[in-house]
Amino acid sequence: MDLKDRIIETSLTLFEQHGFHGVTVNQIVSESGTSKGGFYHHFQSKDELLFVIHDYFISYVLTKAKETIETNDHPTEKMQKIIKSFVKVFDIYKPHISVFYQESIYLKPQYVDAIKEKRQSYKAVLFDVIREGIEKREFRSELPVEITVMSILGMVNWSYKWYKKDGEKTIEEIADIYVDLILHSLLTEQTKKDARFKEYFLENHLTASKK
Amino acid sequence: MDLKDRIIETSLTLFEQHGFHGVTVNQIVSESGTSKGGFYHHFQSKDELLFVIHDYFISYVLTKAKETIETNDHPTEKMQKIIKSFVKVFDIYKPHISVFYQESIYLKPQYVDAIKEKRQSYKAVLFDVIREGIEKREFRSELPVEITVMSILGMVNWSYKWYKKDGEKTIEEIADIYVDLILHSLLTEQTKKDARFKEYFLENHLTASKK
DNA sequence: CTTGACAGACCAACCAGTCGGTCTCAGTGC
DNA sequence: GCACTGAGACCGACTGGTTGGTCTGTCAAG
Numbered sequence: 001m002d003l004k005d006r007i008i009e010t011s012l013t014l015f016e017q018h019g020f021h022g023v024t025v026n027q028i029v030s031e032s033g034t035s036k037g038g039f040y041h042h043f044q045s046k047d048e049l050l051f052v053i054h055d056y057f058i059s060y061v062l063t064k065a066k067e068t069i070e071t072n073d074h075p076t077e078k079m080q081k082i083i084k085s086f087v088k089v090f091d092i093y094k095p096h097i098s099v100f101y102q103e104s105i106y107l108k109p110q111y112v113d114a115i116k117e118k119r120q121s122y123k124a125v126l127f128d129v130i131r132e133g134i135e136k137r138e139f140r141s142e143l144p145v146e147i148t149v150m151s152i153l154g155m156v157n158w159s160y161k162w163y164k165k166d167g168e169k170t171i172e173e174i175a176d177i178y179v180d181l182i183l184h185s186l187l188t189e190q191t192k193k194d195a196r197f198k199e200y201f202l203e204n205h206l207t208a209s210k211k
Numbered sequence: 212m213d214l215k216d217r218i219i220e221t222s223l224t225l226f227e228q229h230g231f232h233g234v235t236v237n238q239i240v241s242e243s244g245t246s247k248g249g250f251y252h253h254f255q256s257k258d259e260l261l262f263v264i265h266d267y268f269i270s271y272v273l274t275k276a277k278e279t280i281e282t283n284d285h286p287t288e289k290m291q292k293i294i295k296s297f298v299k300v301f302d303i304y305k306p307h308i309s310v311f312y313q314e315s316i317y318l319k320p321q322y323v324d325a326i327k328e329k330r331q332s333y334k335a336v337l338f339d340v341i342r343e344g345i346e347k348r349e350f351r352s353e354l355p356v357e358i359t360v361m362s363i364l365g366m367v368n369w370s371y372k373w374y375k376k377d378g379e380k381t382i383e384e385i386a387d388i389y390v391d392l393i394l395h396s397l398l399t400e401q402t403k404k405d406a407r408f409k410e411y412f413l414e415n416h417l418t419a420s421k422k
Numbered sequence: 423c424t425t426g427a428c429a430g431a432c433c434a435a436c437c438a439g440t441c442g443g444t445c446t447c448a449g450t451g452c
Numbered sequence: 453g454c455a456c457t458g459a460g461a462c463c464g465a466c467t468g469g470t471t472g473g474t475c476t477g478t479c480a481a482g
């Protein structure tokens with residue numbers, strides 16, 4: 001791991017704990033075992049560092065989501081895969097995500113456009129899946145697409161506020177719960193009975209408690 | 212409106228736009244038409260101002276939620292009322308909420324405990340409703356209480372990132388959609404058929420599009 | 423000898439907070 | 453009715469510490 005990465009990793013941890021403005025360049029520098037010179041050799045400014053962190057994460061997530069929808073799956077399957085893959089990102093990128101949602105307000109104007117665009121693309125992916133789901137009668141037709149997308153995003157994204165790696169539930173379990181909740185909201189009664197999607201519901205899991 | 216309130220209102224707007232550290236006391240002072248002296252006459256420090264904003268909002272929401280559950284309603288009704296009342300808070304207190312979730316990381320240690328306690332109480336209210344719902348067989352028994360609470364909180368709280376007062380949908384409409392989504396995730400098939408709860412679902416609203 | 427990676431002393435700007443001062447007004451004594 | 457006093461509300465020039473960023477070097481590799 002070279003110096004640049006070490007600086008990023010250190011900053012991530014520090015930013016997550018104390019916020020962008022709660023951390024000085026001197027702290028970053030000393031915790032990553034380098035110097036002002038080392039830092040400014042790799043980054044034009046503290047603001048550029050913030051941008052690099054943002055871009056790194058959003059690019060990764062966006063690529064993953066696009067991969068998922070370029071299949072011939074049913075919308076229900078797509079939704080399940082998107083959610084699972086996104087939730088799993090928390091295990092690796094939680095600090096990135098925290099910084100992404102917590103500190104984006106401090107991104108300098110010159111950087112915001114690049115990030116905004118990718119953010120929009122990510123939302124668009126979800127939009128398309130839901131629209132497709134409604135068209136194909138798998139999802140309830142009375143759902144307003146925009147609000148539904150924002151609800152799903154909110155539910156999943158909020159995890160950054162409380163998810164702990166060594167918590168009671170594994171990331172896989174949490175992802176399964178989200179899938180269950182979301183699909184229960186989205187699917188029509190008809191689709192819920194479809195045997196192909198049975199495995200997505202908690203009540204049919206082997207671990208579920210049955211009376 | 213006296214000076215103290217004017218300072219709070221101005222700060223709220225500024226903090227929401229630029230973040231706590233993106234706003235200087237001088238800015239606050241000049242935008243609220245006062246002076247350094249005026250500011251420090253009412254607040255011990257910039258940090259205290261942040262605390263006052265936090266406390267004001269969380270106290271309000273907590274009181275509202277406690278009022279709601281001190282009824283003899285069914286859990287389903289309670290859940291619906293809590294969600295509706297909380298979502299409606301966005302219309303009045305959106306800046307408070309934004310600052311609450313965005314800047315709490317910068318609260319000084321001396322203030323965090325007071326806020327944390329009220330935050331926990333709020334979660335506890337939701338916990339209780341869900342537990343009661345499961346006990347009374349209105350909510351699905353396979354739901355893990357903690358994650359479900361966090362999902363609901365996430366879904367609703369996330370609104371602060373995108374809700375605009377003059378947006379396409381009114382706050383009432385958004386609240387109704389949340390209620391529909393959440394109840395579809397929570398309720399048992401049996402309970403969904405209960406005529407008393409019919410009005411909570413979008414498909415039974417007068418405005419819903421029917422083929 | 424050149425170039426890229428890194429070191430660290432130094433600087434200028436900024437910003438939260440201070441402090442002596444002014445203005446207004448209610449209360450008090452005569 | 454008037455002069456005096458003191459307290460609370462508010463003013464704004466000033467300061468001292470902090471912080472992002474610079475600049476001159478050093479050194480190892482090629």
